[in-house]
Amino acid sequence: MAGGGVSSDSVEVPSGPVKPIVYIVAFAAATAGLLFGLDVGVISGAQQFLQVEYEAQGYQVTDQVLEYIVSALLFGATFGAIGCGWISSSMGRKRTLMLSAIIFILGSIGCALAPSPNVLIAMRFFLGLAVGIASFVAPLYLSEVAPQRLRGGMVSMYQLMITIGILVAFISDTYFAEYAVIGGEQGGHWRWMLGILVIPAAVMAMAVLTLPRSPRWLLLKGKEQEAREVLTRIRSLPEEIEGEIEAIKEDMKVPQNGFSLFKQNPHFRRAVYLGVGLQVIQQLTGINVIMYYAPRILETAGFASSEQQLWGTVVLGLVNVLSTFIAIAFVDRWGRKPIMYAGFVTMGLSMGAVGAAFGMENASYLAVGGLIVFLIGFAMSAGPIVWILCSEIYPLNGRDFGITVSTATNWIVNGIVGITFLKLLNGLGPSNTFFLYGGMEILFFIFFVLFVPETKGVSLEKIAANLLSGKPLREIGWVKEQ
Ligand code: BGC
Numbered sequence: 001m002a003g004g005g006v007s008s009d010s011v012e013v014p015s016g017p018v019k020p021i022v023y024i025v026a027f028a029a030a031t032a033g034l035l036f037g038l039d040v041g042v043i044s045g046a047q048q049f050l051q052v053e054y055e056a057q058g059y060q061v062t063d064q065v066l067e068y069i070v071s072a073l074l075f076g077a078t079f080g081a082i083g084c085g086w087i088s089s090s091m092g093r094k095r096t097l098m099l100s101a102i103i104f105i106l107g108s109i110g111c112a113l114a115p116s117p118n119v120l121i122a123m124r125f126f127l128g129l130a131v132g133i134a135s136f137v138a139p140l141y142l143s144e145v146a147p148q149r150l151r152g153g154m155v156s157m158y159q160l161m162i163t164i165g166i167l168v169a170f171i172s173d174t175y176f177a178e179y180a181v182i183g184g185e186q187g188g189h190w191r192w193m194l195g196i197l198v199i200p201a202a203v204m205a206m207a208v209l210t211l212p213r214s215p216r217w218l219l220l221k222g223k224e225q226e227a228r229e230v231l232t233r234i235r236s237l238p239e240e241i242e243g244e245i246e247a248i249k250e251d252m253k254v255p256q257n258g259f260s261l262f263k264q265n266p267h268f269r270r271a272v273y274l275g276v277g278l279q280v281i282q283q284l285t286g287i288n289v290i291m292y293y294a295p296r297i298l299e300t301a302g303f304a305s306s307e308q309q310l311w312g313t314v315v316l317g318l319v320n321v322l323s324t325f326i327a328i329a330f331v332d333r334w335g336r337k338p339i340m341y342a343g344f345v346t347m348g349l350s351m352g353a354v355g356a357a358f359g360m361e362n363a364s365y366l367a368v369g370g371l372i373v374f375l376i377g378f379a380m381s382a383g384p385i386v387w388i389l390c391s392e393i394y395p396l397n398g399r400d401f402g403i404t405v406s407t408a409t410n411w412i413v414n415g416i417v418g419i420t421f422l423k424l425l426n427g428l429g430p431s432n433t434f435f436l437y438g439g440m441e442i443l444f445f446i447f448f449v450l451f452v453p454e455t456k457g458v459s460l461e462k463i464a465a466n467l468l469s470g471k472p473l474r475e476i477g478w479v480k481e482q
Contacts, residue, residue, distance in 0.1 A: 015147055016237035021212070025145050025234070026157065028207035032097060032138035033158040035104050035204055036131050037165020038197050041317065043070050043124075044292050045173025045310055049190035054117050063422040065117050070292045072121045074415035076128020077135065081407045084136040085400055092221075093141040093214040096133060101208055103130035104201035112195025136407060144216040145234065156328050159384050163324050166291060167317035172196060174310040219248050251396065258394075258401020267468050268398050274451060274473055275390045275406035281444045282386040283413035285347055286437035287378045289421045290316060290371060296422075300430050301357065301367035312368060319372050323379035335456035336385050337448060343381020344445040350374040351438030358430035370434075392455045393476070395464035453477035 047069070051061040080100075088096040107127030114120035139158050176189040176196075212234055218227035224245070231241040261268045290297065294316055295309035303309050330339060354370035357363035394402035424433040455463060455477040466476040 016235065016240050018147060018150065019234060019236055021234050022145075022147065022150070024207070024210060025212070026142070028097075028204065028211050029138045029142045030157060030161045031200060031204040031207055032100065032134040033161030034165040034168070035197070035200055036134050036138075037162040037167075038169045038200060039073060039104075039127055039131050039165075040162070040288075040291060041166035041169030042173060042193055042197065043073070044294050044313060045170065045177055046190040046193045048295065048306060049177065049188045050117075050120070052188075053190070059117050061117055063426060065121075067419045067422050068121050069117065069124060071415045071418035072124035073128035073131060074411050074418055076125035077132035078128075078408050078411035078415065080129040080132020080134075081136050081411055082132075082404060083129075084133045085404045087133070088137045088140065089217075089220075092217050093137055093144065094208065094211050096137045097141060097208045097211070098205065100130040100133040100137065101201055101205035103127065103133070105198055105205065108195060108197040108201055112191045112198075132411060135411075136404070141211075141214055144214040145212065147235070147240075156384065159387060160321070160324050160328070163317075163321045163379065163383070167314070167321050169193075169197075170294075170310070170314045170317040174307075174314055177310055178307050215244065216248050219245070220252065254397045256397055256400045258398035258404075261395075261398045262401060265468070267470055268395065270473055271393045271395075271398070271467055271476075272402050272405055274393055275402050276409045277447065277451070278386045278389055279406045279410040280413050281447065282382045283410060283417055284437075284440055285378055285382050285444070286351065286374075286417070286434075286440075287383070288414055288417050289437070290375065292418055293421055294371070296425075297371070297430075298368070300425070302362070302364035315368075316371055316375055319375045320379045320383075323376045324384060326376075326380035327384040330380075331385060331388065332456060335454050336389060337452060337454045340381050340385055340448050340452070341445065343377045343385075344441045344448070346377030347374050347382075348438050348441030348445075350377060351434050351441065355431045355434035355438060358434065389452070389455065392460060392463060393453070393467070395468060396460070450474065 047066050050069075051066065054061045084096065087099070091099070103126065107123055107130055110123035111120060111127060114123050142158060173193050176187070176193045178187045180187065180189055180192065182189050182192065212230045213226070215227040215230045215234075218224075218230065227245065227248075228241065231244055235241050235244065258268075262272055294313040295306070298309040298312045303312060327339065350370045350373035352370075354367050354374070357367035357370060360366070390403060390406045391399075421433075424436070428436065451473045453463070453474055453476045458477045458479055462479060463476050466478065467473075471478070
């Protein structure tokens with residue numbers, strides 16, 4: 001989901017029993033999702049402590065500097081995601097995953113040791129390259145190596161791992177902020193919060209070493225013999241291996257020419273704009289305001305101690321993980337749009353409640369309740385579903401391009417949200433900031449009514465045919481004339 005890939009859905013491939021190696025593959029790619037979440041989540045708990053330490057050393061750590069520290073990772077991720085299409089097609093998926101694991105390792109050490117806020121900003125940018133690369137190549141690799149019938153589930157699991165990574169980062173932040181005794185001092189160890197991530201990064205690097213190369217990439221490079229060897233390792237039936245080679249060859253008949261398609265074909269352009277719109281919407285729901293600044297928001301809501309703020313953040317992270325299961329369970333039963341409508345209503349009302357709470361005396365619990373309900377609304381809808389839609393709306397020969405553009409949009413707007421929140425909070429005040437985010441959900445609801453197709457149960461070929469024949473975007477998921 002986060003990121004995306006091209007899958008060979010055009011040919012039905014017979015399936016045999018799943019070999020254990022497939023689970024190792026899933027585990028390795030899942031650690032990439034976990035790291036993505038860890039690095040996104042870790043900064044929320046570290047801010048107040050790094051601010052104190054750097055200021056004691058004579059540096060000025062204004063809200064603007066904090067925003068740069070948060071957002072540098074997101075802008076790095078934008079570059080990583082844009083460059084990754086090229087890197088992963090020339091170096092191969094496995095080596096690209098290894099590259100991101102190495103950057104994760106070096107970046108985590110760099111952040112932990114950063115002697116000044118500027119170095120920390122630079123290191124967060126560097127680490128962001130790994131996050132962007134992982135966000136693109138891990139789901140791509142998964143979709144190329146997972147057996148056809150497990151593909152959807154494995155890619156959904158990737159999104160789940162992101163939310164788990166965020167939660168684990170919140171828990172680890174709480175531990176180092178409050179309880180860890182290091183060098184005789186209890187708590188406040190922000191460098192450890194950032195540095196500890198070297199461990200999962202090293203686990204990822206080791207797991208990647210055991211991975212097979214992507215058979216699809218090998219075939220794309222004309223290495224059929226090696227592709228066959230890999231498939232023999234990861235599939236159990238000979239007809240499965242042959243079927244898959246056939247399916248990949250079938251897909252390869254459609255060359256990826258997204259950029260020229262974008263320049264020439266107005267119908268394809270519409271899909272790209274739709275993907276961009278969906279990602280802008282996902283980010284402007286305000287989800288990452290909570291992910292990056294929850295302790296600060298809880299402080300504003302009246303929770304004075306850092307312990308309360310951090311545990312509150314952990315609760316929010318947990319709600320985010322659990323609610324993702326709602327989407328996973330219902331997205332193919334109820335369809336994308338009904339869930340999104342429910343999500344927008346929930347998110348709009350809850351943001352409104354948070355805004356109202358900030359305007360009242362003693363309404364801390366209303367604010368927290370609002371944030372929890374908001375997270376349920378997001379995680380069951382826009383969180384996963386925007387990524388699902390973005391993997392469905394592009395015709396095969398433009399899918400790499402479309403997914404690259406929409407993924408980069410996600411990171412750019414993510415960065416903009418990160419870099420503006422504290423300014424909004426200081427400028428408009430907390431109530432108006434949350435009313436603003438809440439009000440936008442109404443616009444997003446209308447956007448979905450007007451422009452977004454329902455794609456539940458429709459083949460990717462049908463969606464592409466409808467799009468390219470000029471049907472309005474809203475109707476490209478229609479199977480028959482209505
Ligand atoms: C979004 C991320 C967000 C995460 C929260 C993802 O779908 O793209 O920006 O941090 O969900 O769970």
